[in-house]
Amino acid sequence: MTVSESGTSALDVDTDDERVAGLVDLVTVADGTTDTIPVEAPFDGEQVGAIPACGEADVDVAVERAREAQQSWADRSIAEREEVLSRFQDLVLDRQSELLDVVQLETGKARRTAFEEVQSCALTAGYYSHRGERFLGREKRKGVVPGMTQVEVNHTPVGVAGLISPWNYPFELALSDALPALLAGNAVVLKPAEQTSFTALKGKQLLEEAGLPADLFQVVTGRGPDVGPAMTDRVDYVGFTGSTETGRIVGEQAGRNLLKYSLELGGKNPALVFPDADLDRAVEGLVHGSFSNAGQLCISIERCYVHEDVYDEFLERFVAATENVELGTGYDFEAEVGSLVSEEQLEKVTEHVEDAKARGATVHTGGEPRPDVGPYFFEPTILTDVEMDMDLCCEETFGPVVSVYPFSDTDEAIAEANDTDYGLNASVWTGDTEFGREVARQIRAGTVNVNEAYAAAYSSIDAPMGGMKDSGVGRRHGPEGVKKYTEPQTVAVQKGQGMAPPDGVPYWLYAKVTTGALKLFDKVPGLR
Incomplete structure (x- = not known):
C-alpha cells in the first residue's frame, strides 16, 4: 500500500x-x-x-x-x-x-x-x-x-x-x-x-x-x-x-x-413559555430557534409548551410570524430559511407531518413541500393536537416543523419537557430570570437557555455543551x-521520609500518629 x-x-x-x-x-x-x-x-x-x-x-x-x-x-x-x-x-x-x-x-x-x-x-x-x-x-x-x-x-x-x-x-x-x-x-x-x-x-x-x-x-x-x-x-x-x-x-x-x-x-428539544414572558421576544426567538437551517439543527426547538393563559395569543403571533419567513436559494442574506439537504431528508419530514395529520393533528401553517422554490424545500410548519402515538411527537424530525401544546402549571410543563428519551437542549421564556434558572435546573438537558432558543448557551464557548440521556456522552467547548x-498523568515526588513507618517505629504507633495527623489536616484549611 x-x-x-x-x-x-x-x-x-x-x-x-x-x-x-x-x-x-x-x-x-x-x-x-x-x-x-x-x-x-x-x-x-x-x-x-x-x-x-x-x-x-x-x-x-x-x-x-x-x-x-x-x-x-x-x-x-x-x-x-x-x-x-x-x-x-x-x-x-x-x-x-x-x-x-x-x-x-x-x-x-x-x-x-x-x-x-x-x-x-x-x-x-x-x-x-x-x-x-x-x-x-x-x-x-x-x-x-x-x-x-x-x-x-x-x-x-x-x-x-x-x-x-x-x-x-x-x-x-x-x-x-x-x-x-x-x-x-x-x-x-x-x-x-x-x-x-x-x-x-x-x-x-x-x-x-x-x-x-x-x-x-x-x-x-x-x-x-x-x-x-x-x-x-x-x-x-x-x-x-x-x-x-x-x-x-x-x-x-x-x-x-x-x-x-x-x-x-439527537434531540427533541422543548421550549417552555410562561405567562409572564415577553411574547414578542419569545415569538421572534422561537421562529429562529425552530426553523433556522430548515430545522436541521440538533439543538433546535421541536416542541413548544405554552401556558394556557397566553396560549391562544402566542399561537396566533407564532403562526403569523412564521408565515412571513422568507424561503430562498440565493447566495445573499435575503432568505431566512433554505433547503433541506436531500431527498431522503425531505421524505422523512414529509412522512412525520403526513402521519400527524392522518392521526388528527392540526396544521396551522405550512405542512407541504415547496418544489417551486427548490427540490428539497419544505415549508416552516406549526402543528397542534399532536399526540404521543404520532412519530412527530417523540422522534426527532430534523426539519422545519414544531408542535405547540398548552400547559396549566410549572410542574406539568417541566414533566412534559422531560418526557423524552433525549436531553440535548431546552429553552425557557419568562420575565423572572431567577424563576427561569430554577426551571432550567429541573430540565434534564445538557444546555438550557433562558429567554433564548439555543444560541446563548451554544455560543458561550467557555461553557460545556453536550447531551444527557440518549443525546450523547461527553462535552465540547470549554x-x-x-x-x-x-490522558491526565499524575507525577508525585516524595521528599524525605517515605510513606512507610520509619525503621524501629512499631506499626501501632505509626497508625496512631497517622490517624491524628489526618484529623488535624481536616481541621486546618490550609492543609486540606
Whole structure:
C-alpha cells in the first residue's frame, strides 16, 4: 500500500463547480482507490462534483501518516500550537465569503445560517488559541504530606483522534472539534459526511495555510459503514456527531476497543413559555430557534409548551410570524430559511407531518413541500393536537416543523419537557430570570437557555455543551472540550521520609500518629 508524496493518489474525479475545484486533491487515498460518490447542490439538485469512496485501505494510510506526524507536533510548545489556531481564525474571517459559498453549495442552507456557522467556528478557534497553557499546562496539586509530597498533573495527548462529522453544520462541527484536538497535541483523521465533504476539505486547506503540518490533519471521504468502523479500529480516540442510532454503534465499537470517545446525538428539544414572558421576544426567538437551517439543527426547538393563559395569543403571533419567513436559494442574506439537504431528508419530514395529520393533528401553517422554490424545500410548519402515538411527537424530525401544546402549571410543563428519551437542549421564556434558572435546573438537558432558543448557551464557548440521556456522552467547548483529547498523568515526588513507618517505629504507633495527623489536616484549611 503506497501513497503519493502529496498525501493523495491521482483520481480521475471531475469537479463541476469552481468553488470546490481542487479540494478533492486533499483527500487521503491509497493506491487503487477509484470509486467515487457524486455530490449535489440541494438548491437545484445538480451535481457539483464527486469525492473518493474511501474504505479500509485508505483509513490505514491516513492513520499511519497522522501517527507519524503526531509526535513532532506534540513536541512543539503549546504557544506554537496556539499560533496556528489564531492564524486559522484570521483566515476564516478574511475568507468568509468563499467559505459561505461552499457551505451553501453543499448544504442548501440560507446564507444567514451559513454565516452563523462560520462565525461560531471562528469563535471556537479564537477561544482555544488563548487558553492552551491554562487548560493543558502542568497543574500543581496538593500532595498527601504537605511539604514532603509534591504532585503535578500533565495532560498528554491521546495520539490520533478520529472524528466523524455530520452534514448539517459541516464546517463548524468538523473544524470546531478538530481544533482543540490539535491544540492538545494530537493528530486528526476526519471522516466528513459524504454530502458535505468539500466544506471539510476547505477547512483542511485553511488549516494548512495557517501553518498546520499537512500530514497532521487527514481527511478520508466516503460512506459511513465503509469508513467509520475502520477508523474506530485504528485511532486512539473517536468523536461522533450524528444520530442516536449510529451513535450507539460507534459507542459500542469504541467500548470494545477501550477507546475514549464522545458522542453528540439527537434531540427533541422543548421550549417552555410562561405567562409572564415577553411574547414578542419569545415569538421572534422561537421562529429562529425552530426553523433556522430548515430545522436541521440538533439543538433546535421541536416542541413548544405554552401556558394556557397566553396560549391562544402566542399561537396566533407564532403562526403569523412564521408565515412571513422568507424561503430562498440565493447566495445573499435575503432568505431566512433554505433547503433541506436531500431527498431522503425531505421524505422523512414529509412522512412525520403526513402521519400527524392522518392521526388528527392540526396544521396551522405550512405542512407541504415547496418544489417551486427548490427540490428539497419544505415549508416552516406549526402543528397542534399532536399526540404521543404520532412519530412527530417523540422522534426527532430534523426539519422545519414544531408542535405547540398548552400547559396549566410549572410542574406539568417541566414533566412534559422531560418526557423524552433525549436531553440535548431546552429553552425557557419568562420575565423572572431567577424563576427561569430554577426551571432550567429541573430540565434534564445538557444546555438550557433562558429567554433564548439555543444560541446563548451554544455560543458561550467557555461553557460545556453536550447531551444527557440518549443525546450523547461527553462535552465540547470549554476546558472539557480540549481535556477530553488528553490522558491526565499524575507525577508525585516524595521528599524525605517515605510513606512507610520509619525503621524501629512499631506499626501501632505509626497508625496512631497517622490517624491524628489526618484529623488535624481536616481541621486546618490550609492543609486540606
